[in-house]
Amino acid sequence: MKAAVIVFPASNCDRDLKVALTHSMGREPDMVWHGESELPDTDLIAIPGGFSYGDYLRAGAMAANSPIMREVVKRAEAGTPVLAICNGFQIATETGMLPGALLRNAGQKFVCRDVDLLVTSQNERFVGGFEQGEVVRFPVAHHDGNFYADEDKLNELEAEGQVAFRYVSPEGEQTGEANPNGSQNNIAGIYNKAGNVLGLMPHPERLISDELGGTDGKRFFDHLVNSIV
């Protein structure tokens, strides 16, 4: 299996993602600079977290218009799986690959901690390694993670089963307290309609070994790689 990690100026989780993918794939992903206009042949495109272009204008706005993203959008439309984490999620909404937008956190603060997430819908490729309704733990680290969509779009996401993860209590309850950023319906991640693009604010690549505090991220990547192979 081949994977490509897109690297923007001020991406800062690109190397973590490389380590996580390398552990699960047994080979290194291609690291593709944002100024490239061609993508290598790849089975998975990963858009990493960070602060691309310093979050100028809006988080993800400039990166969404960089040359490589035209190619990423084309591949996504053709069915290539795309995993967009944190700033990657922001970039994916800015390109229109995913609906909605990520606003400033409701509490105004940068939030950096582990969160409990309910695996909300069963998308075999991305979360088939988890039980539906299972609570998993990934860290968040963001200032603009407050998911927003207008009422019609939000209803559509819910009705179509496009909500991937929700912020919940350790017991799996959707509470205001468990919501770190004010996201509508506690949404932490969503799929596109076709189900081949996943965007999420939490970072599975940051919990891939017991030394780091947990292995739910490793389970996520191991399954993703197996399902693509």
Add this chain to the structure above:
Amino acid sequence: MKARVYISLKNGVLDPQGKAISHSLQGLGFKNVVDVRQGKTIDLDLADMDRAAAEAEVEKMCQQLLANTVIENYSIEMLD
């Protein structure tokens, strides 16, 4: 040719920064402040060109980059 673009969050979109500013103003004693919405302005210096063509071009810039129309409204003012 100069143009100014005003960008603001749509009604109903939470503006935590506006809210924080509102609280601060009230804390300073400005009791008449009911609500604050924060936006931004972008000043563009354009080559000399037909005014209508320039405005049409700025409109395209807003659609493609300057505003995110999922959450933001924009308006354009031609200054020259």
